Amino acid sequence: MQSTDINAEALKETVLRILSENRVMAVATLRPDGWPQATLVGYMYDGLTLYFAIARDGQKLANMQRDPRISIAIGRHDGDGPDLRGLSLAAKAVEVTASDEVRRLNTMLVARYPEQEVFTPQGASVAVMRATPLVMSVIDPHSGLDRPVLLRVDPLTSALLPAEETP
Numbered sequence: 001m002q003s004t005d006i007n008a009e010a011l012k013e014t015v016l017r018i019l020s021e022n023r024v025m026a027v028a029t030l031r032p033d034g035w036p037q038a039t040l041v042g043y044m045y046d047g048l049t050l051y052f053a054i055a056r057d058g059q060k061l062a063n064m065q066r067d068p069r070i071s072i073a074i075g076r077h078d079g080d081g082p083d084l085r086g087l088s089l090a091a092k093a094v095e096v097t098a099s100d101e102v103r104r105l106n107t108m109l110v111a112r113y114p115e116q117e118v119f120t121p122q123g124a125s126v127a128v129m130r131a132t133p134l135v136m137s138v139i140d141p142h143s144g145l146d147r148p149v150l151l152r153v154d155p156l157t158s159a160l161l162p163a164e165e166t167p
Helices: 008-021 059-066 099-112
Strands: 024-030 036-042 044-046 049-055 069-077 084-095 126-140 145-153 160-162
Touching: 008 044, 008 069, 008 084, 008 126, 008 145, 008 160, 024 049, 024 059, 036 049, 036 059, 044 099, 049 059, 059 084, 059 126, 069 126
Parallel strands: none
Antiparallel strands: 024 036, 024 069, 044 049, 049 126, 069 084, 084 126, 126 145, 145 160
C-alpha cells in the first residue's frame, strides 16, 4: 500500500462517505488458540468511531476483553469495473458501559435508521462496543484512490495522517 499527498479533509470525506454507504462490517478478533475470528456485524458511526452490538455470551466479546485489537473491513463492489470502494481498519475495541453514552447512541441510531432496534444498556444480552481506529487503508476509484492509501488516525484529533508519520 502506498501513501499519497491527497488532502486530509478530502480523504476524511471519502472515509465518511464509505461509512455512510454501508451498514455491515466484518470484525476480526483473535481467538485464544491464535486463529482469527471474523464475523459480520451491523454498525453505526460517529465521525471515525464505530459502534456495534454483539452477544454478551459470545466468543467475540471474550476475544476483545482479552485483546482489544481488532481488524475491520467495510466496503462494496459496484459494477464490473474497478469500482471496489472500502476501508480496512486496525482499531481498539472497548465496551460502552456509560448509560448516558448508550442513550446518545440510541438517539443517533433512531435518527439514522428508524427501523432499527436501539442498543440495550449494559447487563442485557448484548454488549455495545466502541471501535476507535488507529490505522486505516482506504480505496475509492471514484475519489481518485484506485490503489489503497495507508493512513494513521491521530488519537486526539481523529485527523488522518500519512502512515509514514507513524512513530
